[in-house]
Amino acid sequence: xxxxxxxxxxxxxxxxxxxxxxxxxxxxxxxxxxxxxxxxxxxxxxxxxxxxxxxxxxxxxxxxxxxxxxxxxxxxxxxxxxxxxxxxxxxxxxxxxxxxxxxxxxxxxxxxxxxxxxxxxxxxxxxxxxxxxxxxxxxxxxxxxxxxxxxxxxxxxxxxxxxxxxxxxxxxxxxxxxxxxxxxxxxxxxxxxxxxxxxxxxxxxxxxxxxxxxxxxxxxxxxxxxxxxxxxxxxxxxxxxxxxxxxxxxxxxxxxxxxxxxxxxxxxxxxxxxxxxxxxxxxxxxxxxxxxxxxxxxxxxxxxxxxxxxxxxxxxxxxxxxxxxxxxxxxxxxxxxxxxxxxxxxxxxxxxxxxxxxxxxxxxxxxxxxxxxxxxxxxxxxxxxxxxxxxxxxxxxxxxxxxxxxxxxxxxxxxxxxxxxx
Amino acid sequence: xxxxxxxxxxxxxxxxxxxxxxxxxxxxxxxxxxxxxxxxxxxxxxxxxxxxxxxxxxxxxxxxxxxxxxxxxxxxxxxxx
Amino acid sequence: xxxxxxxxxxxxxxxxxxxxxxxxxxxxxxxxxxxxxxxxxxxxxxxxxxxxxxxxxxxxxxxxxxxxxxxxxxxxxxxxxxxxxxxxxxxxxxxxxxxxxxxxxxxxxxxxxxxxxxxxxxxxxxxxxxxxxxxxxxxxxxxxxxxxxxxxxxxxxxxxxxxxxxxxxxxxxxxxxxxxxxxxxxxxxxxxxxxxxxxxxxxxxxxxxxxxxxxxxxxxxxxxxxxxxxxxxxxxxxxxxxxxxxxxxxxxxxxxxxxxxxxxxxxxxxxxxxxxxxxxxxxxxxxxxxxxxxxxxxxxxxxxxxxxxxxxxxxxxxxxxxxxxxxxxxxxxxxxxxxxxxxxxxxxxxxxxxxxxxxxxxxxxxxxxxxxxxxxxxxxxxxxxxxxxxxxxxxxxxxxxxxxxxxxxxxxxxxxxxxxxxxxxxxxxxxxxxxxxxxxxxxxxxxxxxxxxxxxxxxxxxxxxxxxxxxx
Numbered sequence: 001x002x003x004x005x006x007x008x009x010x011x012x013x014x015x016x017x018x019x020x021x022x023x024x025x026x027x028x029x030x031x032x033x034x035x036x037x038x039x040x041x042x043x044x045x046x047x048x049x050x051x052x053x054x055x056x057x058x059x060x061x062x063x064x065x066x067x068x069x070x071x072x073x074x075x076x077x078x079x080x081x082x083x084x085x086x087x088x089x090x091x092x093x094x095x096x097x098x099x100x101x102x103x104x105x106x107x108x109x110x111x112x113x114x115x116x117x118x119x120x121x122x123x124x125x126x127x128x129x130x131x132x133x134x135x136x137x138x139x140x141x142x143x144x145x146x147x148x149x150x151x152x153x154x155x156x157x158x159x160x161x162x163x164x165x166x167x168x169x170x171x172x173x174x175x176x177x178x179x180x181x182x183x184x185x186x187x188x189x190x191x192x193x194x195x196x197x198x199x200x201x202x203x204x205x206x207x208x209x210x211x212x213x214x215x216x217x218x219x220x221x222x223x224x225x226x227x228x229x230x231x232x233x234x235x236x237x238x239x240x241x242x243x244x245x246x247x248x249x250x251x252x253x254x255x256x257x258x259x260x261x262x263x264x265x266x267x268x269x270x271x272x273x274x275x276x277x278x279x280x281x282x283x284x285x286x287x288x289x290x291x292x293x294x295x296x297x298x299x300x301x302x303x304x305x306x307x308x309x310x311x312x313x314x315x316x317x318x319x320x321x322x323x324x325x326x327x328x329x330x331x332x333x334x335x336x337x338x339x340x341x342x343x344x345x346x347x348x349x350x351x352x353x354x355x356x357x358x359x360x361x362x363x364x365x366x367x368x369x370x371x372x373x374x375x376x377x378x379x380x381x382x383x384x385x386x387x388x389x390x391x392x393x394x395x396x397x398x399x400x401x402x403x404x405x406x407x408x409x410x411x412x413x414x415x416x417x418x419x420x421x422x
Numbered sequence: 423x424x425x426x427x428x429x430x431x432x433x434x435x436x437x438x439x440x441x442x443x444x445x446x447x448x449x450x451x452x453x454x455x456x457x458x459x460x461x462x463x464x465x466x467x468x469x470x471x472x473x474x475x476x477x478x479x480x481x482x483x484x485x486x487x488x489x490x491x492x493x494x495x496x497x498x499x500x501x502x503x
Numbered sequence: 504x505x506x507x508x509x510x511x512x513x514x515x516x517x518x519x520x521x522x523x524x525x526x527x528x529x530x531x532x533x534x535x536x537x538x539x540x541x542x543x544x545x546x547x548x549x550x551x552x553x554x555x556x557x558x559x560x561x562x563x564x565x566x567x568x569x570x571x572x573x574x575x576x577x578x579x580x581x582x583x584x585x586x587x588x589x590x591x592x593x594x595x596x597x598x599x600x601x602x603x604x605x606x607x608x609x610x611x612x613x614x615x616x617x618x619x620x621x622x623x624x625x626x627x628x629x630x631x632x633x634x635x636x637x638x639x640x641x642x643x644x645x646x647x648x649x650x651x652x653x654x655x656x657x658x659x660x661x662x663x664x665x666x667x668x669x670x671x672x673x674x675x676x677x678x679x680x681x682x683x684x685x686x687x688x689x690x691x692x693x694x695x696x697x698x699x700x701x702x703x704x705x706x707x708x709x710x711x712x713x714x715x716x717x718x719x720x721x722x723x724x725x726x727x728x729x730x731x732x733x734x735x736x737x738x739x740x741x742x743x744x745x746x747x748x749x750x751x752x753x754x755x756x757x758x759x760x761x762x763x764x765x766x767x768x769x770x771x772x773x774x775x776x777x778x779x780x781x782x783x784x785x786x787x788x789x790x791x792x793x794x795x796x797x798x799x800x801x802x803x804x805x806x807x808x809x810x811x812x813x814x815x816x817x818x819x820x821x822x823x824x825x826x827x828x829x830x831x832x833x834x835x836x837x838x839x840x841x842x843x844x845x846x847x848x849x850x851x852x853x854x855x856x857x858x859x860x861x862x863x864x865x866x867x868x869x870x871x872x873x874x875x876x877x878x879x880x881x882x883x884x885x886x887x888x889x890x891x892x893x894x895x896x897x898x899x900x901x902x903x904x905x906x907x908x909x910x911x912x913x914x915x916x917x918x919x920x921x922x923x924x925x926x927x928x929x930x931x932x933x934x935x936x937x938x939x940x941x942x943x944x945x946x947x948x949x950x951x952x953x954x955x956x957x958x959x960x961x962x963x964x965x966x967x968x969x970x971x972x973x974x975x
Contacts, residue, residue, distance in 0.1 A: 008428045009487035015477055018431065022470040025435075026463035029456065040452045042865075044459040045442050048435040051463065056432045061484060064891075068882040068959070075876055078921070082929050090929055094921060101881075101917055105910035108891075112898045112906075124484065402479050410482030 007062035007122065012407030013188060013258060016400065017058040017181055020265045023389075024177045025051045027382045028170040031273055035169045035280060036084055043084055043170075050076040050174060057182050063111045063121040063190075070146075070182060071104055077179065080171040081163060092159075092166040099159040103149030110142035114194075126194055130418055133197050140198035143191055150183035151243060154213035157236045164232040165285070169276030172228065176235050176272060177265040184242050184261050188254065192246065193411060196418040199247065206247040207337050213240030214344035221351040227275045227285045230355055231268060234311060237344060238264045244341055245326035249415060253329025254408045259400055260322025263310065263390065267319055270307040270386040274300070277379055278359075281372045287355065292364030297374040301360045303383045308356045310390050312349040317394040426488050431469055438462025509562060509571045512552045512579065513623075516616045519544045520609060527605035534605050538594065541608035545587035545615070552579050567687055568626035570755075574824070574972045575623045578751045582622070585743050585831050586615045591943035592839055593736030599848055600734060602648050610647075611740065614640035618748035625759070627676045627686035630752055634672070634716070637745060638665050644740065645733045657732025664725045665715065672712025678705035691760035703767045709756065710771055717749040719809060720778035723802050730798035735850060738794055739838040742801050743831050750808060750827050754820055757812065758974045765815045772813040777908050779806025784916035793841060793852050796919065797834075800878060803916055804830050810909055811893045814900040821969045822892035828965065829889040829958070836874045836951035839944055843867060845937045854923060859932025868927050870952045877955045879920040880913050885958035892966075 010018065028047055036043050053076070056069035074097055082093035115121050117135055131139065149156045164172045192199055214237050221233035238260065245257030277300060278293075279285055294301040310317035313324075323345060330338040364370070375383070393400055438459060445454050478485060507514070519540075527537050556576040563570045590611055597603040617637030624630035642665065646658025680686050682701050683694040695702070711722060718726040730738045757768060783803020790796040808830070811823035843864075844851045861868035877886035890913065897906045 007487075007489055008432070009484035010428065010473070010477070011482065011484045012477075012479065015474060019470050019474055022431070022463070022467040026460060026467055029460050029463050032456075041442055041445060041455040044455050045439045048439040048442070048459055048462060051466070052432050052435040052439075055428075055435075055466075059428050059432070061487065068887075071882045071887075075881060078924075079872075079928065082925060090925055093929075094918070094925070097921060098914060098918060102911075102914045105914055106907075108894065109898065109903070109906050109910060112891075112895050115895070116899050403474070403477070406480060406482045 007065055008056075008059040009061045009124075010059050012404045013185070013411075014058045016258065016262055016403055017178075017185055018055055020181070020262055021051060021054045021058065021178050024173065024265065024269055027269070027273075027385055028173050030378050030382055031173070031276065032168075032170050033378050035276060039083070043080070043168075046076040046080050047170065047174065050080075054174075054178050054182070058185060061123045063114060063123065063126075066123075066186075066190075067104070067108060067111055070186075071101070073179065073182075074100055077171070077175065080174075081167045084168040084171070085166040087166070088162070089166040092162040095159045096163045099156070100149055103156070104146040106142040107146035110139045113139065123189070123193070127414060130421075131194055136195040136198035137201060140191060140195040140202060143186070143195070144202070147183040147186045147191065148209075150186075151180060151239045152183075152236060153209050153240070153243060154216060154236070155209075157213070157217070160236060161229045161232040164235075164272075165226060165228050169272060169279070172272040172276075173269045176232075177269040180235065180239055181261045181265060184239065184246065184257065187243065187246050188258070188411070192249065192254075192415055196415045199249070199415075200419065203247045203249075206243055207334065210240040210244040210247075211337055211340045211344075213237060214244070214341055215347065218344055218347035218351060222347070222354070224351075225286055225288065227287055227355065227359070228272070230287075230351065231271050231275065234348065234351065235264070235268055237348060238268075238311075241323060241326050241341065241344070244337070245322075245329055248326075248329035248333045249412060250329040250332055251405075251409055251412060252325045253333075254412070255401060255404055256322050256325025256327075256329055258322075258404050258408070259318065259393075259397060260326060262400065263318035263322050263393070266386050266390050267307050267310045267317075270303075270383060270390070271311060273379070273382060273386070274304045274307060277375065278372075282368065287358050289366055290359040290369065291362040291366065292360075293369055293372065294360045295364070296370055296372050299375050299380065303375075303387055304360060305356065306387055306390065308352045310394070312352045313345060315394070316391070318390050318397070320394060321397045427469065427473060428486050429488055431466060431473070434466050434469070435462055506562065506564065508555050509559065509564060510569065510623075511555055512548045512583075513616060513619050515551060516544065516548055516612060516619070520612050520616065523605075523609050523612070527609065534603050534607075537605045538590070538603070538608050541612055542587060542590055544612065545583050545590065549580055549583040549587065552576055552583065563625060563689075567689060568629045569623050570625035571623060572972075574751065574754070574820075574974065577824070577968065577972070578622045578747055579619050581828055581831060582615060582618055582744055582747050585747070585835070586611060586740070588835055588943075588947050589736065589740045589743060592842060592941070592947050593739070595845070595941050595944070596734065596736045596842055596850065599845070599850065600648055601650075602734065607644070607647060610640045610644050614644070614740075615744070618744065621748045622751045624752065624755070625688050627679065627688075630756075631669075631673060631676060633748075634752075635669065637748065638669065638716075641665075641741070641745065644737045645729055647737060648734045651732075653732035654734060657729045660732075661725055661729045668712045668715035668722070671708050675705045675708025675710075675712065678702075678708065681705075688755065688759040692762070695760070695763050699764060700767070702761070702764065706761060706764065706768055707771070710768065710775075713749060713753055713756070714775055717746055717753065717805050717809075718798075718802055719775045719805050720782045720802060723779070723782070726802060727795045727798040731792055731794045735794065735838070735842060735852070738797070739834070739842075742797060742834050742838075746801075746805065747827055747831065750823065753809075753812060754823070754974060758820065762815075762975060769813055769815060772809055773902070773905055776806045776809035776813055777905065779803060779809065780909055780912040781806075781915075784912040787916070787919045788922075790919070791854055793854055793857075796854065796923075797837065800916070800919075801830075801834070803912065804878075806912070807890060807893050807909060810897055810905055813905065814896050814902065816896060816900060817973050817975050818896040818899065820974055821966075821972055822896045824969050824972065825892050825965055826889040828969075829885045829955075832951050832954050833874055833877055833886060835947055836870065836955060837878070839948035839951065840867060840871050840874065842944060843936065843940055843948070845940075846934065851936075854926060856933065857923065857927050858930040860927045862932040863935045864938075870948055871927055872924055873952050873956050875920045875924050879917040881917070883959040885955040888958060888962055 053069045053073040060066035078097045217233045217236040224230035242257040245253040310319040313319040561572040617633045620633030642662040645661045646655045648654035683691045715722040787799035808823045811819045877884035880886045880890040
């Protein structure tokens with residue numbers, strides 16, 4: 001009998017994330033053409049092992065297996081940041097590892113407690129039988145501590161900018177595109193699925209933190225000088241939208257957050273790769289070193305423009321679909337929160353467009369920039385591979401929505417049933 | 423259909439990494455390493471596309487489930503189709 | 504009817520010790536021969552134990568003072584195999600420091616004999632006898648490297664402090680004898696109703712003595728100095744094997760006679776556990792010597808093991824035994840790595856000597872990575888499962904505070920394990936170390952690292968072996 005991993009399975013929600021993971025990983029591998037110079041083989045081993053763990057997270061149907069894969073992913077990421085990263089890589093690697101580990105150990109206590117209370121850690125069985133109401137609050141908080149650090153939510157987001165800045169490009173891509181989504185997935189699968197009563201109780205908390213994340217980090221992003229840090233903070237803001245959408249617990253809200261996660265995976269991967277492209281040529285991530293490169297590297301500028309617009313949620317890109325559905329869901333639930341979140345959309349447009357203007361448009365001040373070469377074949381290939389789904393799903397999101405629709409509505413029905421019965 | 427597709431999805435990169443482990447580590451442009459890893463990742467992607475295509479979008483329950491006993495009495499396996 | 508077959512292992516070891524002593528004295532230059540014969544003795548004794556005693560449920564011998572049950576045979580086998588591997592990998596270290604004498608393997612045999620007696624003891628006197636035999640051998644082993652000041656200091660320190668703790672332990676034994684009228688565990692258990700709470704005095708003294716042996720906080724003071732000063736192969740022996748025996752005695756002592764007094768001793772064990780876990784995590788952070796760091800880290804690990812004991816359930820005992828088995832494997836692997844750091848006939852023990860190891864010795868660094876992450880308790884390695892079982896049993900008994908402290912100290916301890924990994928992988932490399940090592944060393948490193956790495960595939964094997972242990 002072939003060795004099979006215990007208790008795995010997919011439903012509509014998980015399958016999209018698995019596709020995202022297997023799609024981004026080959027692109028990452030192609031991208032290390034130019035960026036990683038030493039010990040390439042070890043780097044690729046780390047990426048492959050990470051891919052394995054990430055897929056495992058999304059298809060685990062048992063809490064212990066989920067926790068195993070969730071935590072195991074820390075090891076390769078720690079090594080990727082620490083060995084192949086920038087000057088402050090050791091500090092960022094440690095911060096990333098210890099922050100995330102601290103958040104997750106409480107989840108371990110919660111998982112063991114669930115086993116003790118319900119006699120099983122099998123997710124399907126737990127969906128059927130539910131968990132006793134009086135324990136749900138504490139368990140929800142334990143799971144929340146882990147997912148909040150990984151999302152990352154304000155105020156435990158401070159590890160992300162450091163990790164992104166110091167990580168090599170392929171590491172940042174994996175981190176932003178997939179690692180962050182594990183937390184969002186965890187919220188949907190476990191916080192909503194297993195603890196409906198507690199989720200109702202804590203929804204205002206999530207709303208508050210998400211809204212603060214959206215507005216506050218967007219404002220911080222406006223002030224950034226380092227491109228990677230700016231995109232990192234924009235990731236926090238986008239994930240703020242995602243958590244907002246998840247806890248609307250409406251069909252549109254949750255669908256929107258899933259699509260937003262997929263889109264953000266593609267778009268932020270592309271943005272980090274774009275930063276990587278110019279960094280490879282000029283060895284600087286500071287916005288001030290650039291300006292007016294549109295005439296020098298036009299192909300790059302077009303693709304960069306596309307992803308900038310996708311990041312701010314322009315209709316026609318996948319970013320719009322996600323944001324729009326989330327806001328629709330939030331408007332139904334709480335008007336004030338929706339208004340503030342929409343403010344975040346405006347701020348998002350502000351910092352992304354300003355970034356683009358300062359880097360690509362404007363006067364060509366730095367004379368060294370004229371020596372820059374346009375995209376080579378592999379970079380062009382990667383960015384177009386990311387551009388195509390972004391545009392395609394922007395105009396035709398049906399494949400995505402069809403995949404998740406039934407699973408999401410089933411989740412919501414189960415949620416509402418559990419609420420009524422308790 | 424009984425083929426453990428999800429397990430292969432998870433294990434294939436590990437097997438690829440194992441293969442990589444036994445190649446030599448050259449400084450600079452290490453074509454063997456890149457090709458092996460790219461091949462593994464690409465195959466994984468194709469398998470996941472196949473998974474998406476054969477996924478039944480009309481039912482809400484979990485599909486492609488695999489179950490096996492792992493830690494006695496703790497993580498239990500039940501078999502599914 | 505005494506079934507002497509069941510104590511055949513102990514008899515065999517005692518006879519071999521006597522034989523080897525005579526052989527060593529009368530034959531010149533026989534250190535190599537004695538060494539090899541001792542390895543063989545360990546191996547044969549392990550097989551004898553497996554054959555004779557493994558399938559026994561519970562038999563008491565010698566007027567009920569010696570008990571052979573599943574736990575004793577399992578622990579004895581682990582001890583014997585551990586001692587076998589420890590001895591096997593120490594040969595080049597001993598030769599470098601010119602301490603490859605006939606007394607070394609014989610002392611290890613004596614110590615193991617003492618441990619086996621301890622493991623099987625069902626009586627305070629038998630236990631004390633085994634304890635003293637084990638400790639006396641260890642005192643001499645600690646100072647075996649006569650030409651180094653540190654070694655003599657370590658041995659003397661260990662001797663004085665250990666003698667003090669043995670004295671306290673003996674005092675506790677005499678108190679218990681005084682209040683219950685017997686030194687036999689079973690008889691003490693049956694006498695419990697009359698003088699219940701007075702026995703607490705005796706228990707406290709004995710626990711102090713035992714906590715010293717197992718280096719739990721606050722009786723751990725000897726451990727860092729002794730571990731650092733002793734020859735590395737002896738430190739390896741210290742960290743691995745005596746703890747198995749001490750843990751078994753802890754289990755038997757707490758659960759057989761005094762199970763009904765659990766509300767008296769449970770708080771003590773919880774305190775020992777929490778203090779050890781936290782101290783082991785925090786104190787290791789500033790260390791620069793690997794052996795000292797290992798001493799603090801093993802204090803932390805003992806804290807986790809005691810947490811399993813504090814639960815008062817069979818599952819708790821089983822999880823502690825699983826933890827100590829996995830800990831033994833991890834320690835064996837770690838020290839195998841340490842013994843490979845040899846250059847120009849000199850061994851290196853500072854953490855900075857590990858700097859940049861990954862550049863010159865990729866396989867060794869990869870093994871260190873696996874071992875260190877396992878010690879930190881990161882999935883999917885064996886160390887995670889060890890901690891997982893402990894926390895599972897602790898939470899099942901609703902001891903949430905203990906679980907949370909344990910998990911927090913895991914995170915704190917992860918810091919210094921990460922620091923070592925950082926030094927190995929991220930820092931500048933030093934000169935290359937020797938690559939030719941004895942085959943036993945390479946075998947033990949590969950074997951233990953693969954066990955740690957692939958434990959998650961068959962976790963139930965160990966659980967099945969341990970689950971037949973039901974003391975309560």
